[in-house]
Amino acid sequence: MATIISGKELSAKLKAALAEEVKTFPARYGRVPHLVVILVGEDPGSVSYVTGKAKACEAVGIRNTTLRRSVDITEEELLSLIRDLNADPEVDGILVQLPLPRHISEAKVIETISREKDVDGFHPLNVAALWQKQPCVLPCTPKGIIKMLKEAGVSLAGKRAVVIGRSNIVGLPVAKLLLDENATVTIAHSRTQNLAELTRSAEILVVAIGRPKFVTADMVGEGAVVIDVGVNRDPETGKLCGDVDYAAVEPKASVITPVPGGVGPMTITCLMENTVECFKARF
């Protein structure tokens, strides 16, 4: 039986602590933090993430504005909106929900958000700071994963960690954070050969590949710590599932995160923390 790390429970605890802190802000700073989330289009996954973010803001006492824009918005219109928000003294954090429609450059959008309001930690200057161990806003999902591992008492120093996935949002930054914890990190991806052999050797396995139940029991070593970042629909049942075949892998793992209720809530909670961090840095 594996220890199951409940991201939902840890999130509730962290959000309650954050809410207590935010309550003191009107007296201390004259207002509460303000997060603006921009959603382009109506992708159901993105809509559900954005709704989750708004609910978390409400729970923590953060002011939230969600700006919904049509999928036809031009790149220049979106960049111009971001520039307006950058200049608005009452906005502390700006998050543009990804992915964006193909006619809009994500790179341009990310670099247009002012570094000081980049609650995702995606701005090139924040990414550079992360890789140089300089102070920066940490990307939410990787930050949440490290918090979960620490909460579960998993020691990382010297451990063999394998990350499946090399995205800017999860794979690359989580690999860097694991490295900063002195794990020995390998990043696997779609072109990796003998993937199962590699993942079986992992003491810590982080899976962020976006394919339902991709990691099967034969890919996991006995006693491994398994972190599942995936949020997918199971093609057979239509239910939410991770990148890990949970039922098959859980008996082999020493520690595992469920989907839903694992990494997802922690991502949103870390976004709340990052918003508070950006807010405080402005005073």
Ligand code: GUN
């Ligand atoms: N899409 C999926 N994950 C994320 C995230 O962490 N931030 C943003 N902005 N978009 C996402």
